[in-house]
Amino acid sequence: MQAAVLEKLRGIVGTPHVLTGIELSPFVVEGRTPEAAVFPGGVDEVRAVVTLAAESEVPVIAWGGGTAAAAGMPAPRPGLVLGLKRLDRVVEHEPGDLTVTVEAGRTMAALQSTLHERGQWLSLDPPDAERATIGGIVATNASGPRRHLYGTARDLLIGVTVVTADGALVRGGGKVVKNVAGYDLPKLFVGSCGTLGVIVELTVKLRPRPDDERLVVAPFDRLKDAGSAVRAVMASDLIPNALDLCDAEALRPLGMVGAPAALLVGFDGVAEQVAWQIEELKRLVQAAGGEEPRVLPSDRWPRLATAAADAFDGAGAIMRLCVLPTQVSDVMEQGSALARARGLASAWTAHAGVGVLTGALSLGGRRDDVGAVADVLRGWRGIAQAFAGYAVLDVAPLALKDAVGVWDEAGAAGRIMERIKHELDPRNVLNPGRFVGNI
Amino acid sequence: MATLTPDRKRALRTELEGILGRGAVLSDPDELLVYESDGLTLFRALADFVVFPTSAEHVSQVVKLANREGLPFVARGAGTGLSGGCLPAEGGIVLSLMRMSRVLEVDYDNQLAVVEPGLVNLHLSWKVGPKGYYYAPDPSSQQACTIGGNIANNSGGPHTLKYGVTTNHVLGLEVVMPDGEIVWLGGKTRESQGYDLVGVFVGSEGTFGIATKIVVRILKKPQAVKTVLAVFDEVDQASAAVSEIIARGLVPAAVEMIDQLTIGAVEDAFGCGYPRDAAAALLVELDGLAVGMETQAERIVAACRDAGARDVRSAKDEAERQLLWKGRKSAFGAYGRVSPAYMVMDGVIPRTKLPYVLRRVNEIVGAAGLRVGNVFHAGDGNLHPNILYDPRKPGEEARVVAAGAEIMKVCADVGGSISGEHGIGLEKADFMPFIFSAADLALMQKLKNAFNPTGLCNPGKVFPTRKSCGEAGPTAYRPHPIEEQGLAQRF
Numbered sequence: 001m002q003a004a005v006l007e008k009l010r011g012i013v014g015t016p017h018v019l020t021g022i023e024l025s026p027f028v029v030e031g032r033t034p035e036a037a038v039f040p041g042g043v044d045e046v047r048a049v050v051t052l053a054a055e056s057e058v059p060v061i062a063w064g065g066g067t068a069a070a071a072g073m074p075a076p077r078p079g080l081v082l083g084l085k086r087l088d089r090v091v092e093h094e095p096g097d098l099t100v101t102v103e104a105g106r107t108m109a110a111l112q113s114t115l116h117e118r119g120q121w122l123s124l125d126p127p128d129a130e131r132a133t134i135g136g137i138v139a140t141n142a143s144g145p146r147r148h149l150y151g152t153a154r155d156l157l158i159g160v161t162v163v164t165a166d167g168a169l170v171r172g173g174g175k176v177v178k179n180v181a182g183y184d185l186p187k188l189f190v191g192s193c194g195t196l197g198v199i200v201e202l203t204v205k206l207r208p209r210p211d212d213e214r215l216v217v218a219p220f221d222r223l224k225d226a227g228s229a230v231r232a233v234m235a236s237d238l239i240p241n242a243l244d245l246c247d248a249e250a251l252r253p254l255g256m257v258g259a260p261a262a263l264l265v266g267f268d269g270v271a272e273q274v275a276w277q278i279e280e281l282k283r284l285v286q287a288a289g290g291e292e293p294r295v296l297p298s299d300r301w302p303r304l305a306t307a308a309a310d311a312f313d314g315a316g317a318i319m320r321l322c323v324l325p326t327q328v329s330d331v332m333e334q335g336s337a338l339a340r341a342r343g344l345a346s347a348w349t350a351h352a353g354v355g356v357l358t359g360a361l362s363l364g365g366r367r368d369d370v371g372a373v374a375d376v377l378r379g380w381r382g383i384a385q386a387f388a389g390y391a392v393l394d395v396a397p398l399a400l401k402d403a404v405g406v407w408d409e410a411g412a413a414g415r416i417m418e419r420i421k422h423e424l425d426p427r428n429v430l431n432p433g434r435f436v437g438n439i
Numbered sequence: 440m441a442t443l444t445p446d447r448k449r450a451l452r453t454e455l456e457g458i459l460g461r462g463a464v465l466s467d468p469d470e471l472l473v474y475e476s477d478g479l480t481l482f483r484a485l486a487d488f489v490v491f492p493t494s495a496e497h498v499s500q501v502v503k504l505a506n507r508e509g510l511p512f513v514a515r516g517a518g519t520g521l522s523g524g525c526l527p528a529e530g531g532i533v534l535s536l537m538r539m540s541r542v543l544e545v546d547y548d549n550q551l552a553v554v555e556p557g558l559v560n561l562h563l564s565w566k567v568g569p570k571g572y573y574y575a576p577d578p579s580s581q582q583a584c585t586i587g588g589n590i591a592n593n594s595g596g597p598h599t600l601k602y603g604v605t606t607n608h609v610l611g612l613e614v615v616m617p618d619g620e621i622v623w624l625g626g627k628t629r630e631s632q633g634y635d636l637v638g639v640f641v642g643s644e645g646t647f648g649i650a651t652k653i654v655v656r657i658l659k660k661p662q663a664v665k666t667v668l669a670v671f672d673e674v675d676q677a678s679a680a681v682s683e684i685i686a687r688g689l690v691p692a693a694v695e696m697i698d699q700l701t702i703g704a705v706e707d708a709f710g711c712g713y714p715r716d717a718a719a720a721l722l723v724e725l726d727g728l729a730v731g732m733e734t735q736a737e738r739i740v741a742a743c744r745d746a747g748a749r750d751v752r753s754a755k756d757e758a759e760r761q762l763l764w765k766g767r768k769s770a771f772g773a774y775g776r777v778s779p780a781y782m783v784m785d786g787v788i789p790r791t792k793l794p795y796v797l798r799r800v801n802e803i804v805g806a807a808g809l810r811v812g813n814v815f816h817a818g819d820g821n822l823h824p825n826i827l828y829d830p831r832k833p834g835e836e837a838r839v840v841a842a843g844a845e846i847m848k849v850c851a852d853v854g855g856s857i858s859g860e861h862g863i864g865l866e867k868a869d870f871m872p873f874i875f876s877a878a879d880l881a882l883m884q885k886l887k888n889a890f891n892p893t894g895l896c897n898p899g900k901v902f903p904t905r906k907s908c909g910e911a912g913p914t915a916y917r918p919h920p921i922e923e924q925g926l927a928q929r930f
Contacts, residue, residue: 096682096791097820119688141630152630154638155607168878176787178604178819179856180593180642181863182875182901183883187606187638196634208688231548237662239727273731322628324549354629355549389628410633412622417634419889424882436633 001035001080005056009080012048013040017086027081029069030398034061037081043161043169043200046082050198051167053080054429061431062194064105064136067128071140072193072434073406074398079431084135087200090114092175099158099175101203104135120206123150127305135199141191144305145242145266148353156204157186162197165425175203188420194431195439196424210268215242215300216278218285218293219259223247226261227329229288230352233265234325236284238277240353242266244304247332249347250360253310254300261329263290263352264304304349308360309395311347316363316373317396319380323389325355331383335359338379342372355389367397374403381408407436442530443487451508455490455532458500463538465489474533477520478580481782481840482865486527489515491538495613495621495651498534502649503619505532505895513897514649516557516588519580521783522864524591524644528899534649536587542566543652551610551627552657556587556650560594563655572657575602578860579768590650593642595860597693597767600818601726602658604860606641613652614640617896627654639886644862645897647890661726664692665736666760669721669743670714670750674698677719678793680746681817684723685790687738693724694818695767701812701825702766704773711766712759714750721748721817722767770814771825778810778827782839786850787859790820799849800824807842809835821859822850848873863901871903 010018019027019037027037035058040046053060059079063069084105091101095118102111108122108129115121125144126137136142138160143152150156159173172185189199220226226245233243244264246254251262263285267277278293285293303310309318323331332348339346339361350357359380363373377400381391390408393401410417414437421428421439432439443451448466455464465471466488475483487510492498505512511531518525527533540557547570554563560581564573577596578584584594590612595604602608611625625637640647671677677696684694697705697720702713713720723739725732740751754760774781788796797813804811804826815823826842828835847857851873858867871880880902890896 094789094791096685097789098685099789151603151607154635155603164878164882168881170878170882171876172879172882174787174856174874175854176789176820176856176859178595178599178787178816178821178859180595180604180860181856181858181867182871182879183886184593184606184639184642185879185882185886187635188886190635190638192634207690208685211688234548234550235659237659237728269728270731270734272734273728276728276730322630324546324627326548356629388626390632392632407632412620413624413631413636414633416616416622416624416636416889420634420886423885423889439633 001058002056005052005058006036008052009036009038009049012052013038013045017041026066027063030074032075032078034078034081037063037083039083039086041086043087043163046163046198046200047167047169049082050163050165050429054165054167054427059432060198060429062139062198064133065107065128065131067132068136068140068142071394073401074434076433082198084133084200091201093118095120098206099177099203100206101159101175101201102134103201104199105133108132108134108137115206116209119209121209122156122204123207124153124156125301125305127302129302134202138190138202139192139194139199145244145264145301145351148243148351149239149241150207153190154187157190157202158205159203160186160189160199161201162189162199164197165427165429170197173203177205193435195421195435196430198430212271212274213266213268213298214274214278215296215298216265216267216281216293217256217296218263218265218281219256219291220261220263220289222289223261223329223333225289226263229263229285229290230328231326232284232288233281234353236280238280240265240277241268242304243351243353245328245332245350245352246307247336247348249311249345250307250349253307254303265293308347308349308358311360312345312362316367317361317377317400318394319359319361319377319391320394321357321359321380321384321389321391323355323357323384323387325353327387328352328355328357331357331387334383335380338383339376342376344373344376370399370403374400377404410437448487452488454504455488455501458504459490459492459497463491474515474518474535477518477523477525479521479523479866482523482526484526484528485530486533487530489533489535491535493538495615498615498649498651499619499621501532501534502615502617506618506893509895511895511898514587514591514645516585517559517583519584520588520592520864521785521861522858522866524862524864524900525588526865528865536585539651545657547572549627550657551654553652553654554586556585556590556653558586560584560586560589567657571660573660574655575608575658576605586653586655587650590641590653591643591645592860592862595816595821597695597816600694600816601690601692606638608656609637609641609653610656611654612637612640612650614648614650616648617891617893621651625654644864644900646887646900648896663729663732664724664726664760665732666754666763667723667736667739668752668754668763669723669748670717671719671721671748672717673747674719674797675794676747677721678797678817680721680743680748681793682791683742683746684739687742689735689738691723691739691818692726693722694816695722696720696813696815696817697722697767697770698813700777700810701770701773701814704777704812705766705770707776708773709765709769711762713766722763767814770812774812774825774827779829779831781812781825781827782843784822784824784826784843784846785858785861786822786847786855788820788822788850788853788855792853792855793817793820796822796849796853800846803842803845803849807838809838809842816859820855844870865900868901869903871901
């Protein structure tokens, strides 16, 4: 980066908030060091930084907690890390409105702790709450097991403020829970991975914290039976807040050794509702051939979302597959068998009730055998496609990303996405080259 | 706006009949008249053609023809919209989707259905009801309005407080793009990669294309439902009760408020059991598991009493519950008892601002020398003030329109929105700057350009910078035909 540009950045955010050289080591992604990292202290500074970067033709990479920094295809060239950690205030929390407006750089844990003080919570539970920021979670559309009942960021985000590629400050949506004025811009930014604008502030819907909540596990001897139990639970009167399925490998990091598969079900509500549902679940599980369900300690909740990845030391590759709920156990079985046939171990979890699976592939001693590993991942994607779904390679070494591709076929929808990108960021300033369809 | 010569119009009619078959094209002014407005009869505009496609391929061919001719086009469902959103504001072709009304597929195990856009909202719940499922978004015109129209407007309803609005229930769309290309956005899976194109399409008021297949979620019917009526001597107490309920950690399925004027009208018309002397009543509905329902109902009762309710009671059986809901849902029709005409407003405010805003609404309407009835979704702060007036009195309608604009301004000023469910359409295009800056609108325009670069797909809507609206413009109130038939009320 030109010294003059660097000097201007220091002028905008202050010298202590511009990192260069060796200070950039925490921001090295896939072996690539950014040109600099800047940490604006307010929205106007974000605008000035984006405007300067656009003029200087330096890509801007919005950075929250860095938990998804390697998501997407590798960056084609180094850029400017725009860190949002200094924008971490709760702007407005009016408990009676069940909404909160918060700056993008606040961590999920810090936000939840503010809300808990007033008996409320944001019903979104992605992993890494201590590090992941609310802006990053929305930008990457991260979620956790409770999405089964409470949905994902798209269902909770009602307002968003972004700095666009031309440095403009744009607000979409609003602060009220029901709003059809104008286009639904909050939806546009959910999962957009910083390619359309830098999210600086968000307004989300909240929920009251339930009186009681329990996580229950029901081990099964056969994955297929656990899959049938998923169907039985969905067709029942139960209203679980989570309905996850794990295979044997993924159960180990949850402290359960020996069971070939298990159903993990969450319930919340008033105490008598939770108790009744656990009893009812016992009946359904028994009918499906499972073992007696038991209540797990509540500290297992955050480990559910990462159980597949945690199954192996330094898991090699993690793929997310989206299919229909009834297909989940079949996909798991086929995916696992495919890896085994290549001599590789895999671990699987699924938010079964919504049809979202995570498959982790251990490279073991085959780290250099890119061909074989890539074959397995391509096979997994093929399985998802055969079920009319798709698969995204969330985590993988560079060589595998190159060989397999991070994103699935986007088809005609991909062309619309490209047009949106071109309209909003014609000079390709915002996180270029890493998103669906090379956006 | 393109003006067609009689010869050209005849030639195009022949060509459209070639695509769609005879009996699927209207072009006589008498026939077109039926399609000159939607549920908001304030605006009227005539199309050159109204056509009735029966497939995505039909829609695509008509759209391609419109592009070739430079004719604007707009999709239309049942015409129950309340913002003029489906009017052919600049002439051209109206594509009525009422002949595409099939349920194509129901997958109960995966809790989804694939439907055509002309399917009437309630008919989907009828279809899946026998197996214990329903389609959650329940706009009060649901006996008549179509799912395609719900997509365009991101429609809500009383039960959206707990279950969300249309966008929260749509998984995928087959869309005829404004250039005629048929594409799928999303699908049957819960998420799709890349930008949330389904999310931005829903609520785009027909300006991003025409949905020809729709994948929606269907939900299991709740095991139990409980409805509570709370009666208040002060409107402020009823408003406070809404916040009290929320503060006690309860999320009812619906919280509806009905004021004294409305109660009087409803009781005159139907005798639903609301006390006439109450300043306001809240209708609170809980649903979910049978177990724990009493515990929650007790909390609702306590919250209402603490807010000053003089009477709180639960519907003792399904018949009484239905009667209470009939009062709520028929309120708009009942205004006919107390006024020759009324105009419904639609604004949203933060729930905690209810007492202040309701006072302001009364002041504004009072200052205009008019009366207002309030019946609305209090739980999510979605107001529906209904200003009563007599269209035969000169100048009265203009005062209604002016008061409506002032009410929208109040909603905007307290951090709310100018529409909760009726949409912007033609009606509120000029109010958009109340809540959006030039930069906000510029970004929306860029998004529109990505879908609809020529602007031929439903022009003149949503954005404040209007071109000449042709015949569209405020005219006197007339009840919509489906209102007269008693098929729908305004909500």
